[in-house]
Amino acid sequence: MASSSSLPLPHPFLFNNLQHSNRLRPATFTSKFQSNVAPLTVDSPPFPIFQPLQPNQSTSQLEPADPDFYKIGFVRSVRAYGIEFKEGPDGFGVYASKDVQPLRRPRVIMEIPLELMTTVSKKLPWMFFPDIVPIGHPIFDIINSTNPETDWDLRLACLLLLAFDQEDNFWQLYGDFLPSADECTSLLLASEEDLSELQDENLASIMREQQRRAREFWERNWHSAVPLKIKRLARDPERFIWAVAIAQSRCINMQMRVGALVQDANLLIPYADMLNHSFQPNCFFHWRPKDRMLEVMINAGQQIKRGDEMTVNYMNGQMNNKFMERYGFSSSVNPWDVINFSGNARIHLESFLSVFNISGLPEEYYHNTGRLSSGGESFVDGAVLAAARTVPTWSDKDLPPIPSLEKSSAKELQEECQQMLAEYPTTPEEDQEILDSMPESRKTFEAAINYRLHRKLLLEKINQALEIYQERLLF
Numbered sequence: 001m002a003s004s005s006s007l008p009l010p011h012p013f014l015f016n017n018l019q020h021s022n023r024l025r026p027a028t029f030t031s032k033f034q035s036n037v038a039p040l041t042v043d044s045p046p047f048p049i050f051q052p053l054q055p056n057q058s059t060s061q062l063e064p065a066d067p068d069f070y071k072i073g074f075v076r077s078v079r080a081y082g083i084e085f086k087e088g089p090d091g092f093g094v095y096a097s098k099d100v101q102p103l104r105r106p107r108v109i110m111e112i113p114l115e116l117m118t119t120v121s122k123k124l125p126w127m128f129f130p131d132i133v134p135i136g137h138p139i140f141d142i143i144n145s146t147n148p149e150t151d152w153d154l155r156l157a158c159l160l161l162l163a164f165d166q167e168d169n170f171w172q173l174y175g176d177f178l179p180s181a182d183e184c185t186s187l188l189l190a191s192e193e194d195l196s197e198l199q200d201e202n203l204a205s206i207m208r209e210q211q212r213r214a215r216e217f218w219e220r221n222w223h224s225a226v227p228l229k230i231k232r233l234a235r236d237p238e239r240f241i242w243a244v245a246i247a248q249s250r251c252i253n254m255q256m257r258v259g260a261l262v263q264d265a266n267l268l269i270p271y272a273d274m275l276n277h278s279f280q281p282n283c284f285f286h287w288r289p290k291d292r293m294l295e296v297m298i299n300a301g302q303q304i305k306r307g308d309e310m311t312v313n314y315m316n317g318q319m320n321n322k323f324m325e326r327y328g329f330s331s332s333v334n335p336w337d338v339i340n341f342s343g344n345a346r347i348h349l350e351s352f353l354s355v356f357n358i359s360g361l362p363e364e365y366y367h368n369t370g371r372l373s374s375g376g377e378s379f380v381d382g383a384v385l386a387a388a389r390t391v392p393t394w395s396d397k398d399l400p401p402i403p404s405l406e407k408s409s410a411k412e413l414q415e416e417c418q419q420m421l422a423e424y425p426t427t428p429e430e431d432q433e434i435l436d437s438m439p440e441s442r443k444t445f446e447a448a449i450n451y452r453l454h455r456k457l458l459l460e461k462i463n464q465a466l467e468i469y470q471e472r473l474l475f
Protein backbone atom coordinates (compact mmCIF):
# COMPACT_ATOMS: atom_id res chain seq x y z
CA MET A 1 0.00 0.00 0.00
CA ALA A 2 2.05 2.82 -1.26
CA SER A 3 0.11 5.80 -0.13
CA SER A 4 -3.01 7.00 1.49
CA SER A 5 -5.65 8.34 -0.55
CA SER A 6 -9.65 5.98 -4.74
CA LEU A 7 -14.31 0.46 -7.56
CA PRO A 8 -15.64 -2.02 -5.47
CA LEU A 9 -14.85 -4.87 -7.82
CA PRO A 10 -17.51 -7.34 -8.77
CA HIS A 11 -15.94 -10.64 -7.74
CA PRO A 12 -16.42 -13.60 -9.99
CA PHE A 13 -15.92 -15.92 -7.01
CA LEU A 14 -18.67 -17.65 -5.16
CA PHE A 15 -17.88 -17.14 -1.55
CA ASN A 16 -18.82 -20.66 -0.58
CA ASN A 17 -16.13 -21.88 -2.97
CA LEU A 18 -13.38 -20.13 -1.05
CA GLN A 19 -10.32 -21.97 0.04
CA HIS A 20 -9.89 -20.94 3.64
CA SER A 21 -6.42 -20.48 4.91
CA ASN A 22 -5.14 -22.02 8.10
CA ARG A 23 -4.12 -18.71 9.58
CA LEU A 24 -7.72 -17.66 10.10
CA ARG A 25 -9.57 -20.81 10.92
CA PRO A 26 -10.57 -20.96 14.54
CA ALA A 27 -10.20 -24.73 14.57
CA THR A 28 -6.59 -24.66 13.44
CA PHE A 29 -5.37 -21.59 15.29
CA THR A 30 -2.96 -22.44 18.06
CA SER A 31 -0.79 -19.70 19.44
CA LYS A 32 2.04 -20.55 21.75
CA PHE A 33 1.67 -17.04 23.13
CA GLN A 34 -1.92 -17.49 24.12
CA SER A 35 -1.18 -17.25 27.82
CA ASN A 36 0.31 -13.76 27.37
CA VAL A 37 -2.98 -12.34 26.20
CA ALA A 38 -4.39 -10.16 28.94
CA PRO A 39 -8.09 -9.57 29.55
CA LEU A 40 -9.71 -6.85 27.49
CA THR A 41 -9.21 -3.39 28.91
CA VAL A 42 -10.27 -0.70 26.50
CA ASP A 43 -12.33 2.39 26.77
CA SER A 44 -15.87 2.12 25.71
CA PRO A 45 -15.94 2.98 22.02
CA PRO A 46 -18.77 4.87 20.38
CA PHE A 47 -20.18 1.64 19.02
CA PRO A 48 -19.26 -2.03 19.21
CA ILE A 49 -15.70 -2.76 18.28
CA PHE A 50 -13.95 -5.97 17.46
CA GLN A 51 -16.92 -8.13 18.12
CA PRO A 52 -16.42 -11.11 15.88
CA LEU A 53 -19.70 -12.50 14.67
CA GLN A 54 -20.50 -16.00 15.82
CA PRO A 55 -20.97 -18.30 12.83
CA ASN A 56 -24.72 -18.51 13.43
CA GLN A 57 -24.94 -14.70 13.62
CA SER A 58 -23.18 -14.09 10.35
CA THR A 59 -25.30 -12.45 7.71
CA SER A 60 -22.81 -13.13 4.93
CA GLN A 61 -21.02 -16.28 3.91
CA LEU A 62 -17.54 -14.91 4.62
CA GLU A 63 -15.51 -16.56 7.32
CA PRO A 64 -15.08 -14.35 10.41
CA ALA A 65 -11.60 -13.91 11.82
CA ASP A 66 -10.41 -15.96 14.73
CA PRO A 67 -11.41 -14.33 18.05
CA ASP A 68 -7.75 -14.12 19.12
CA PHE A 69 -7.09 -11.80 16.22
CA TYR A 70 -9.26 -9.27 18.03
CA LYS A 71 -7.91 -9.95 21.49
CA ILE A 72 -4.29 -9.17 20.67
CA GLY A 73 -5.35 -5.80 19.30
CA PHE A 74 -7.33 -4.99 22.41
CA VAL A 75 -4.35 -5.67 24.58
CA ARG A 76 -2.38 -3.01 22.75
CA SER A 77 -5.19 -0.48 22.45
CA VAL A 78 -6.00 -0.82 18.83
CA ARG A 79 -9.50 0.46 18.32
CA ALA A 80 -11.92 -0.35 15.57
CA TYR A 81 -15.44 0.88 15.06
CA GLY A 82 -18.21 -0.77 13.08
CA ILE A 83 -16.01 -3.19 11.18
CA GLU A 84 -15.09 -6.86 11.17
CA PHE A 85 -12.24 -8.86 9.69
CA LYS A 86 -13.18 -11.73 7.43
CA GLU A 87 -11.73 -13.91 4.77
CA GLY A 88 -13.00 -13.01 1.30
CA PRO A 89 -12.02 -13.48 -2.33
CA ASP A 90 -8.81 -11.44 -1.96
CA GLY A 91 -7.62 -13.05 1.25
CA PHE A 92 -8.30 -11.42 4.56
CA GLY A 93 -10.26 -8.16 4.34
CA VAL A 94 -12.10 -5.56 6.38
CA TYR A 95 -15.91 -5.35 6.13
CA ALA A 96 -18.54 -2.97 7.49
CA SER A 97 -20.54 -4.52 10.33
CA LYS A 98 -23.21 -1.81 10.11
CA ASP A 99 -24.65 0.70 7.67
CA VAL A 100 -22.95 4.10 7.55
CA GLN A 101 -24.91 7.09 6.31
CA PRO A 102 -22.91 9.60 4.24
CA LEU A 103 -21.28 12.14 6.56
CA ARG A 104 -19.97 15.59 5.77
CA ARG A 105 -16.64 14.77 7.42
CA PRO A 106 -14.45 11.68 7.24
CA ARG A 107 -15.14 9.19 10.03
CA VAL A 108 -12.64 7.05 11.94
CA ILE A 109 -12.97 3.26 11.76
CA MET A 110 -9.58 2.22 13.15
CA GLU A 111 -6.90 3.74 15.36
CA ILE A 112 -3.53 2.03 15.61
CA PRO A 113 -0.77 3.37 17.88
CA LEU A 114 2.83 3.80 16.72
CA GLU A 115 4.00 1.34 19.38
CA LEU A 116 2.53 -1.55 17.42
CA MET A 117 4.07 -0.65 14.09
CA THR A 118 7.30 -1.76 12.54
CA THR A 119 8.71 1.33 10.96
CA VAL A 120 11.78 2.46 9.10
CA SER A 121 12.39 6.04 8.16
CA LYS A 122 14.25 7.01 5.02
CA LYS A 123 16.66 9.35 6.72
CA LEU A 124 18.61 9.33 9.95
CA PRO A 125 17.76 9.29 12.79
CA TRP A 126 16.08 5.98 12.25
CA MET A 127 12.72 5.48 13.80
CA PHE A 128 11.66 2.13 15.12
CA PHE A 129 8.87 1.25 17.36
CA PRO A 130 10.22 1.39 20.90
CA ASP A 131 10.17 -2.33 21.71
CA ILE A 132 12.82 -3.35 19.24
CA VAL A 133 15.40 -0.61 18.80
CA PRO A 134 18.11 -2.94 17.53
CA ILE A 135 21.13 -0.96 18.71
CA GLY A 136 23.73 -3.43 19.93
CA HIS A 137 22.05 -6.28 18.04
CA PRO A 138 24.08 -7.46 15.02
CA ILE A 139 21.02 -6.92 12.78
CA PHE A 140 21.70 -3.21 13.31
CA ASP A 141 24.91 -3.46 11.25
CA ILE A 142 23.13 -5.39 8.53
CA ILE A 143 20.37 -2.78 8.31
CA ASN A 144 22.97 -0.05 8.40
CA SER A 145 24.77 -1.52 5.38
CA THR A 146 21.72 -0.88 3.19
CA ASN A 147 20.69 2.17 1.23
CA PRO A 148 17.85 3.82 3.19
CA GLU A 149 16.36 5.38 0.06
CA THR A 150 16.10 2.19 -1.97
CA ASP A 151 16.33 -0.75 0.43
CA TRP A 152 13.33 -0.01 2.65
CA ASP A 153 11.93 -3.48 1.95
CA LEU A 154 15.13 -5.26 3.03
CA ARG A 155 15.35 -3.07 6.12
CA LEU A 156 11.72 -3.70 7.07
CA ALA A 157 12.15 -7.45 6.47
CA CYS A 158 15.13 -7.48 8.89
CA LEU A 159 13.12 -5.59 11.53
CA LEU A 160 10.09 -7.82 11.10
CA LEU A 161 12.20 -10.95 11.57
CA LEU A 162 13.78 -9.35 14.61
CA ALA A 163 10.31 -8.55 16.03
CA PHE A 164 9.27 -12.21 15.56
CA ASP A 165 12.36 -13.16 17.58
CA GLN A 166 11.73 -10.81 20.53
CA GLU A 167 10.04 -12.41 23.47
CA ASP A 168 6.52 -11.08 24.14
CA ASN A 169 6.62 -8.88 21.07
CA PHE A 170 3.20 -8.11 19.59
CA TRP A 171 4.34 -9.23 16.12
CA GLN A 172 4.90 -12.74 17.42
CA LEU A 173 1.16 -12.86 17.97
CA TYR A 174 0.23 -10.91 14.87
CA GLY A 175 2.56 -13.08 12.75
CA ASP A 176 0.10 -15.95 13.15
CA PHE A 177 -2.36 -13.97 11.04
CA LEU A 178 0.01 -12.99 8.25
CA PRO A 179 -0.21 -15.01 5.04
CA SER A 180 2.26 -17.89 4.83
CA ALA A 181 4.53 -18.31 1.79
CA ASP A 182 1.81 -20.50 0.18
CA GLU A 183 -0.83 -17.85 0.79
CA CYS A 184 1.14 -14.81 -0.45
CA THR A 185 0.49 -13.57 -3.96
CA SER A 186 3.86 -11.75 -4.16
CA LEU A 187 5.84 -12.73 -7.26
CA LEU A 188 8.99 -12.71 -5.11
CA LEU A 189 7.75 -16.17 -4.13
CA ALA A 190 6.86 -17.23 -7.69
CA SER A 191 8.53 -20.21 -9.33
CA GLU A 192 10.13 -19.91 -12.77
CA GLU A 193 7.09 -21.74 -14.16
CA ASP A 194 4.73 -19.15 -12.63
CA LEU A 195 6.77 -16.29 -14.11
CA SER A 196 6.59 -17.83 -17.57
CA GLU A 197 2.77 -17.89 -17.23
CA LEU A 198 2.70 -14.07 -17.05
CA GLN A 199 3.13 -13.84 -20.85
CA ASP A 200 5.12 -10.68 -20.12
CA GLU A 201 8.86 -11.25 -20.38
CA ASN A 202 9.63 -7.78 -19.12
CA LEU A 203 7.76 -8.27 -15.86
CA ALA A 204 9.17 -11.80 -15.50
CA SER A 205 12.74 -10.52 -15.76
CA ILE A 206 12.08 -7.67 -13.27
CA MET A 207 10.80 -10.27 -10.80
CA ARG A 208 13.76 -12.60 -11.41
CA GLU A 209 16.04 -9.66 -10.64
CA GLN A 210 14.09 -8.84 -7.46
CA GLN A 211 14.27 -12.47 -6.34
CA ARG A 212 18.03 -12.46 -7.00
CA ARG A 213 18.50 -9.22 -5.02
CA ALA A 214 16.72 -10.61 -1.94
CA ARG A 215 18.53 -13.97 -2.16
CA GLU A 216 21.94 -12.33 -2.54
CA PHE A 217 21.25 -10.08 0.45
CA TRP A 218 20.49 -13.17 2.53
CA GLU A 219 23.59 -14.99 1.25
CA ARG A 220 25.78 -11.98 2.02
CA ASN A 221 24.50 -11.51 5.55
CA TRP A 222 23.45 -14.98 6.66
CA HIS A 223 26.74 -16.77 5.83
CA SER A 224 27.93 -19.64 7.99
CA ALA A 225 30.04 -17.45 10.31
CA VAL A 226 27.24 -15.15 11.50
CA PRO A 227 26.20 -15.27 15.16
CA LEU A 228 23.23 -17.39 16.16
CA LYS A 229 21.29 -14.20 16.94
CA ILE A 230 21.27 -13.49 13.20
CA LYS A 231 21.12 -17.06 11.95
CA ARG A 232 17.90 -17.89 13.74
CA LEU A 233 16.07 -14.90 12.25
CA ALA A 234 16.04 -16.52 8.79
CA ARG A 235 17.58 -19.99 8.65
CA ASP A 236 17.03 -20.28 4.90
CA PRO A 237 16.72 -17.78 2.05
CA GLU A 238 13.03 -18.69 1.61
CA ARG A 239 12.24 -17.32 5.08
CA PHE A 240 14.00 -14.05 4.31
CA ILE A 241 12.39 -13.69 0.86
CA TRP A 242 8.97 -14.30 2.50
CA ALA A 243 9.71 -11.46 4.95
CA VAL A 244 10.61 -9.15 2.05
CA ALA A 245 7.37 -10.16 0.29
CA ILE A 246 5.41 -9.30 3.45
CA ALA A 247 7.25 -5.96 3.72
CA GLN A 248 6.60 -5.05 0.08
CA SER A 249 2.95 -6.09 -0.04
CA ARG A 250 1.89 -4.67 3.34
CA CYS A 251 4.01 -1.55 3.82
CA ILE A 252 2.44 1.89 3.86
CA ASN A 253 4.57 4.92 2.99
CA MET A 254 3.70 8.08 4.86
CA GLN A 255 5.11 11.32 5.98
CA MET A 256 4.80 11.25 9.72
CA ARG A 257 5.56 13.88 12.28
CA VAL A 258 6.82 12.86 15.68
CA GLY A 259 7.37 15.99 17.76
CA ALA A 260 9.21 18.47 15.57
CA LEU A 261 10.61 15.81 13.30
CA VAL A 262 8.95 15.10 9.98
CA GLN A 263 9.99 11.77 8.54
CA ASP A 264 9.23 10.01 5.30
CA ALA A 265 8.56 6.58 6.74
CA ASN A 266 7.82 3.02 5.65
CA LEU A 267 5.41 1.44 8.07
CA LEU A 268 4.07 -2.05 8.70
CA ILE A 269 0.80 -1.30 10.47
CA PRO A 270 -1.09 -4.21 11.99
CA TYR A 271 -4.83 -4.41 11.23
CA ALA A 272 -4.59 -1.52 8.72
CA ASP A 273 -2.56 -3.92 6.56
CA MET A 274 -5.67 -6.11 6.25
CA LEU A 275 -7.39 -3.54 4.04
CA ASN A 276 -7.55 -4.59 0.40
CA HIS A 277 -7.10 -2.30 -2.57
CA SER A 278 -9.72 -0.66 -4.76
CA PHE A 279 -9.46 1.97 -7.49
CA GLN A 280 -12.63 3.49 -5.97
CA PRO A 281 -11.84 3.14 -2.28
CA ASN A 282 -14.19 4.10 0.52
CA CYS A 283 -11.37 4.69 3.06
CA PHE A 284 -8.03 6.41 3.45
CA PHE A 285 -5.19 6.60 5.98
CA HIS A 286 -4.38 9.62 8.12
CA TRP A 287 -1.49 10.12 10.56
CA ARG A 288 -2.55 11.82 13.80
CA PRO A 289 0.65 13.32 15.22
CA LYS A 290 -0.82 14.40 18.57
CA ASP A 291 -0.95 10.86 19.95
CA ARG A 292 1.07 9.08 17.27
CA MET A 293 -1.81 7.12 15.83
CA LEU A 294 -2.67 6.01 12.36
CA GLU A 295 -6.32 6.56 11.63
CA VAL A 296 -8.22 4.65 8.98
CA MET A 297 -11.07 6.90 7.89
CA ILE A 298 -14.18 6.58 5.74
CA ASN A 299 -14.29 9.17 2.96
CA ALA A 300 -16.60 12.12 3.52
CA GLY A 301 -19.93 11.65 1.78
CA GLN A 302 -19.45 7.88 1.49
CA GLN A 303 -22.50 5.64 1.83
CA ILE A 304 -21.60 2.24 3.31
CA LYS A 305 -23.86 -0.77 3.69
CA ARG A 306 -23.36 -3.53 6.23
CA GLY A 307 -21.16 -6.21 4.63
CA ASP A 308 -19.48 -3.80 2.18
CA GLU A 309 -15.75 -4.22 1.94
CA MET A 310 -13.68 -1.33 3.26
CA THR A 311 -10.86 -0.52 0.87
CA VAL A 312 -8.01 1.92 0.27
CA ASN A 313 -6.15 2.87 -2.89
CA TYR A 314 -2.65 1.34 -2.67
CA MET A 315 -1.15 3.27 -5.60
CA ASN A 316 -2.59 5.97 -7.79
CA GLY A 317 -1.84 6.18 -11.51
CA GLN A 318 -0.05 2.83 -11.79
CA MET A 319 -0.45 0.13 -14.40
CA ASN A 320 -1.15 -3.54 -13.61
CA ASN A 321 2.50 -4.52 -14.02
CA LYS A 322 3.40 -2.21 -11.11
CA PHE A 323 0.67 -3.76 -8.92
CA MET A 324 2.05 -7.18 -9.87
CA GLU A 325 5.62 -6.19 -9.06
CA ARG A 326 4.78 -5.08 -5.58
CA TYR A 327 1.57 -6.84 -4.49
CA GLY A 328 1.07 -9.77 -6.88
CA PHE A 329 -2.38 -8.85 -8.11
CA SER A 330 -3.88 -7.00 -11.08
CA SER A 331 -7.31 -5.77 -12.13
CA SER A 332 -9.36 -5.94 -15.32
CA VAL A 333 -10.70 -2.48 -14.53
CA ASN A 334 -7.50 -0.60 -13.71
CA PRO A 335 -8.22 2.89 -15.11
CA TRP A 336 -4.48 3.52 -15.38
CA ASP A 337 -3.54 0.56 -17.56
CA VAL A 338 -1.89 1.40 -20.85
CA ILE A 339 -1.90 -0.31 -24.25
CA ASN A 340 0.74 0.85 -26.71
CA PHE A 341 -0.91 1.34 -30.08
CA SER A 342 1.64 1.65 -32.89
CA GLY A 343 -0.44 2.63 -35.95
CA ASN A 344 -1.34 6.13 -37.12
CA ALA A 345 -5.08 5.93 -36.52
CA ARG A 346 -6.59 8.47 -34.08
CA ILE A 347 -10.11 9.18 -32.91
CA HIS A 348 -11.70 12.42 -31.68
CA LEU A 349 -11.19 12.60 -27.88
CA GLU A 350 -14.14 14.82 -26.95
CA SER A 351 -16.58 12.70 -28.97
CA PHE A 352 -15.30 9.52 -27.33
CA LEU A 353 -15.65 11.07 -23.86
CA SER A 354 -19.13 12.30 -24.55
CA VAL A 355 -20.32 8.93 -25.91
CA PHE A 356 -19.28 7.31 -22.63
CA ASN A 357 -20.29 10.22 -20.42
CA ILE A 358 -16.76 10.68 -19.09
CA SER A 359 -15.96 14.03 -17.49
CA GLY A 360 -12.94 15.79 -16.00
CA LEU A 361 -9.35 16.21 -17.02
CA PRO A 362 -7.34 13.10 -18.04
CA GLU A 363 -5.75 12.83 -14.58
CA GLU A 364 -9.19 12.84 -12.96
CA TYR A 365 -11.50 11.20 -15.48
CA TYR A 366 -14.71 10.04 -13.88
CA HIS A 367 -17.96 8.71 -15.22
CA ASN A 368 -21.59 8.61 -14.18
CA THR A 369 -22.38 4.95 -13.84
CA GLY A 370 -25.42 3.39 -15.41
CA ARG A 371 -25.86 5.87 -18.25
CA LEU A 372 -24.66 3.52 -20.98
CA SER A 373 -25.90 -0.01 -20.68
CA SER A 374 -24.98 -3.04 -22.69
CA GLY A 375 -26.77 -6.31 -22.11
CA GLY A 376 -28.41 -4.88 -18.99
CA GLU A 377 -25.10 -4.22 -17.19
CA SER A 378 -23.28 -0.96 -16.78
CA PHE A 379 -20.70 -0.86 -19.55
CA VAL A 380 -18.57 2.07 -18.42
CA ASP A 381 -16.00 0.97 -15.87
CA GLY A 382 -12.32 1.56 -15.07
CA ALA A 383 -11.32 -0.18 -18.31
CA VAL A 384 -13.29 2.40 -20.37
CA LEU A 385 -11.50 5.19 -18.46
CA ALA A 386 -8.24 3.40 -19.34
CA ALA A 387 -9.41 3.29 -22.98
CA ALA A 388 -10.04 7.06 -22.91
CA ARG A 389 -6.47 7.59 -21.70
CA THR A 390 -4.68 5.04 -23.84
CA VAL A 391 -6.39 5.07 -27.25
CA PRO A 392 -4.61 7.48 -29.65
CA THR A 393 -6.80 10.56 -30.01
CA TRP A 394 -6.88 13.97 -31.61
CA SER A 395 -8.49 16.94 -30.00
CA ASP A 396 -10.14 20.04 -31.34
CA LYS A 397 -13.28 20.99 -29.52
CA ASP A 398 -14.65 23.21 -32.28
CA LEU A 399 -14.11 20.80 -35.08
CA PRO A 400 -16.51 17.87 -35.15
CA PRO A 401 -15.10 14.68 -36.65
CA ILE A 402 -16.09 13.66 -40.15
CA PRO A 403 -18.11 10.50 -39.39
CA SER A 404 -16.74 8.34 -42.22
CA LEU A 405 -13.10 9.18 -41.42
CA GLU A 406 -13.70 8.75 -37.69
CA LYS A 407 -15.30 5.35 -38.21
CA SER A 408 -12.44 4.09 -40.35
CA SER A 409 -9.94 5.25 -37.68
CA ALA A 410 -11.92 3.44 -34.98
CA LYS A 411 -11.96 0.31 -37.16
CA GLU A 412 -8.19 0.51 -37.63
CA LEU A 413 -7.73 0.71 -33.86
CA GLN A 414 -10.07 -2.26 -33.43
CA GLU A 415 -7.96 -4.26 -35.87
CA GLU A 416 -4.86 -3.41 -33.88
CA CYS A 417 -6.56 -4.63 -30.68
CA GLN A 418 -7.48 -7.90 -32.39
CA GLN A 419 -3.95 -8.29 -33.72
CA MET A 420 -2.49 -7.77 -30.24
CA LEU A 421 -4.93 -10.32 -28.83
CA ALA A 422 -4.00 -12.84 -31.54
CA GLU A 423 -0.31 -12.56 -30.65
CA TYR A 424 -0.88 -14.11 -27.20
CA PRO A 425 -0.33 -17.84 -27.02
CA THR A 426 -3.66 -18.30 -25.20
CA THR A 427 -7.12 -16.71 -25.48
CA PRO A 428 -8.98 -15.12 -22.55
CA GLU A 429 -11.38 -18.10 -22.62
CA GLU A 430 -8.47 -20.53 -22.32
CA ASP A 431 -7.01 -18.51 -19.43
CA GLN A 432 -10.37 -18.58 -17.66
CA GLU A 433 -10.61 -22.35 -18.22
CA ILE A 434 -7.19 -22.82 -16.62
CA LEU A 435 -8.30 -20.81 -13.59
CA ASP A 436 -11.59 -22.71 -13.32
CA SER A 437 -9.94 -26.10 -13.70
CA MET A 438 -7.33 -25.43 -10.99
CA PRO A 439 -9.18 -23.97 -8.00
CA GLU A 440 -6.41 -25.05 -5.61
CA SER A 441 -3.44 -23.81 -7.63
CA ARG A 442 -0.57 -21.82 -6.12
CA LYS A 443 -1.45 -18.19 -5.42
CA THR A 444 1.42 -16.93 -7.57
CA PHE A 445 0.35 -19.17 -10.50
CA GLU A 446 -3.22 -17.88 -10.19
CA ALA A 447 -1.95 -14.27 -10.02
CA ALA A 448 0.14 -14.80 -13.18
CA ILE A 449 -2.80 -16.22 -15.19
CA ASN A 450 -5.08 -13.46 -13.92
CA TYR A 451 -2.55 -10.83 -14.97
CA ARG A 452 -2.41 -11.98 -18.60
CA LEU A 453 -6.21 -12.47 -18.61
CA HIS A 454 -6.73 -8.91 -17.35
CA ARG A 455 -4.57 -7.52 -20.14
CA LYS A 456 -6.60 -9.38 -22.75
CA LEU A 457 -9.90 -8.35 -21.15
CA LEU A 458 -8.77 -4.73 -21.39
CA LEU A 459 -8.01 -5.17 -25.10
CA GLU A 460 -11.44 -6.76 -25.60
CA LYS A 461 -13.13 -3.95 -23.70
CA ILE A 462 -11.37 -1.29 -25.77
CA ASN A 463 -12.46 -3.14 -28.90
CA GLN A 464 -16.07 -3.18 -27.65
CA ALA A 465 -15.91 0.51 -26.66
CA LEU A 466 -14.72 1.40 -30.15
CA GLU A 467 -17.66 -0.56 -31.59
CA ILE A 468 -20.16 1.33 -29.40
CA TYR A 469 -18.38 4.59 -30.25
CA GLN A 470 -18.98 4.03 -33.97
CA GLU A 471 -22.65 3.23 -33.37
CA ARG A 472 -23.25 6.35 -31.26
CA LEU A 473 -20.97 8.78 -33.04
CA LEU A 474 -22.68 12.15 -33.47
CA PHE A 475 -25.96 11.04 -31.95
Ligand SMILES: C[S@@+](CC[C@H](N)C(=O)[O-])C[C@H]1O[C@@H](n2cnc3c(N)ncnc32)[C@H](O)[C@@H]1O
Nearest residue numbers: 090091092185249250273274275276277327329
Ligand atom coordinates in the same frame (compact mmCIF):
# COMPACT_ATOMS: atom_id res chain seq x y z
C1 LIG B 1 -2.00 -5.31 2.49
S1 LIG B 1 -2.43 -6.92 2.12
C2 LIG B 1 -4.18 -6.90 2.37
C3 LIG B 1 -4.63 -8.07 3.23
C4 LIG B 1 -4.56 -9.39 2.56
N1 LIG B 1 -5.76 -9.61 1.69
C5 LIG B 1 -4.41 -10.55 3.52
O1 LIG B 1 -5.02 -11.61 3.27
O2 LIG B 1 -3.69 -10.43 4.48
C6 LIG B 1 -2.15 -6.89 0.38
C7 LIG B 1 -2.44 -8.20 -0.32
O3 LIG B 1 -3.84 -8.44 -0.38
C8 LIG B 1 -4.24 -8.94 -1.66
N2 LIG B 1 -5.07 -7.90 -2.31
C9 LIG B 1 -5.32 -6.67 -1.85
N3 LIG B 1 -6.17 -6.01 -2.66
C10 LIG B 1 -6.47 -6.84 -3.67
C11 LIG B 1 -7.31 -6.73 -4.84
N4 LIG B 1 -7.99 -5.63 -5.12
N5 LIG B 1 -7.38 -7.81 -5.68
C12 LIG B 1 -6.69 -8.94 -5.41
N6 LIG B 1 -5.88 -9.10 -4.31
C13 LIG B 1 -5.78 -8.07 -3.46
C14 LIG B 1 -2.93 -9.18 -2.42
O4 LIG B 1 -2.53 -10.50 -2.16
C15 LIG B 1 -1.97 -8.20 -1.76
O5 LIG B 1 -0.62 -8.58 -1.87
